[in-house]
Amino acid sequence: MAKSLREELRQAILDRVAKKENPLEGFYCDEQTREAILAVLVAGRHLLLEGPPGTGKTTLARIISALLPAMDTIADCRYNCYPEDPSCPDCRGKKSHKKVKTPGSKRFVRIQGSPEMMPEDLMGDLDPVMAMRLGIQDPRAFTPGKIQKAHRKILFIDELNRVPQRTQNTLVQVLEEGITTIAGFDFTSQVDTLVVATENPEEFAGVERVSETLSDRFEEIRISYPDFEDEVTILKQYGKTLDAVSVPEDMLHRAVAISNAARAMPEEIERLPSVRTSLSIYEQAQSLARLKNVKQVKAEHVEKAARRVLQGRLVVSAESRYYDKQDLLIEKVIEQAKKK
Ligand SMILES: Nc1ncnc2c1ncn2[C@@H]1O[C@H](COP(=O)(O)OP(=O)(O)OP(=O)(O)O)[C@@H](O)[C@H]1O
Ligand SMILES: [Mg+2]
Numbered sequence: 001m002a003k004s005l006r007e008e009l010r011q012a013i014l015d016r017v018a019k020k021e022n023p024l025e026g027f028y029c030d031e032q033t034r035e036a037i038l039a040v041l042v043a044g045r046h047l048l049l050e051g052p053p054g055t056g057k058t059t060l061a062r063i064i065s066a067l068l069p070a071m072d073t074i075a076d077c078r079y080n081c082y083p084e085d086p087s088c089p090d091c092r093g094k095k096s097h098k099k100v101k102t103p104g105s106k107r108f109v110r111i112q113g114s115p116e117m118m119p120e121d122l123m124g125d126l127d128p129v130m131a132m133r134l135g136i137q138d139p140r141a142f143t144p145g146k147i148q149k150a151h152r153k154i155l156f157i158d159e160l161n162r163v164p165q166r167t168q169n170t171l172v173q174v175l176e177e178g179i180t181t182i183a184g185f186d187f188t189s190q191v192d193t194l195v196v197a198t199e200n201p202e203e204f205a206g207v208e209r210v211s212e213t214l215s216d217r218f219e220e221i222r223i224s225y226p227d228f229e230d231e232v233t234i235l236k237q238y239g240k241t242l243d244a245v246s247v248p249e250d251m252l253h254r255a256v257a258i259s260n261a262a263r264a265m266p267e268e269i270e271r272l273p274s275v276r277t278s279l280s281i282y283e284q285a286q287s288l289a290r291l292k293n294v295k296q297v298k299a300e301h302v303e304k305a306a307r308r309v310l311q312g313r314l315v316v317s318a319e320s321r322y323y324d325k326q327d328l329l330i331e332k333v334i335e336q337a338k339k340k
């Protein structure tokens, strides 16, 4: 009998820990959060990440899926059948079953939560053309949804709180039973998955919330902005670099310090800058230096890049005395960052 996805994931994590490796290499957070995430995964529970935009939630979900070993499936099977038991509508009629390998990093299905999301988007639907051809009862006329495709994969649901309650309820059933039954068809499909979902904190969220029945099936972990040193490391690891332009360490620090200075003014600013903001400042500072044919990024480049980036992103809160004076607030942020 093949191992379940949870067993595979647990094994992968424990193996790395035994070798003194960090299973979440590439995702930066404090030790408490890291341990909490690993504990949830080792226990085989679904994970709900709550945090502001641009704090590495998608990055983390991808790192988790890449922990999984490669899996054997069958070519052209949309249900990820086990090769030793090809039983889905795609595989049933076929004489030969060609084995294919899917690497861990591809064992990942992403759903973008939105208010328009219908249960059929998750659970699949009848393909009218195929139904005309094969007859309405033929399971091959059924187009699998994201849920069936997530069998033996990590199911990443971004912004779960934006999914309408009715669609959320469909998910409860699948998480509970691990199978889907399609009304009108005589087949059920197995869904062995682990869900990693994200939810924006209330100030970012729309009207919807994650229903109580659903959130009860998740372990919630708060993700916050990385600390200063980690954010510098993130820029080095994930920021784009330009040939022929170098970025001295103190200029990298300056870029991060600007975002940090803005985050320290939550009364003035409605949407605090994310790590993406720091990445943009870092990348555009290099462009500015390159355009001036300068080999090294200087403070003036970082500050000019920051002005541009913040102009487009920084929303001054209605209560702030800088309301209507975004440019002044940006100058204040840049000044504060120099003190760091
Ligand atoms: N804690 C972190 N560890 C590693 N990379 C991070 C972290 N926070 C942000 N990043 C980097 O910032 C960028 C945005 O991260 P990511 O897309 O994972 O954020 P997110 O939380 O999914 O954002 P959103 O809520 O907007 O979907 C990526 O380049 C990512 O590498
Ligand atoms: Mg994301």
Ligand SMILES: [Zn+2]
Residues within 6 Å of the ligand: 074, 077, 078, 079, 080, 081, 086, 087, 088, 089, 090, 091, 092
């Ligand atoms: Zn199959």
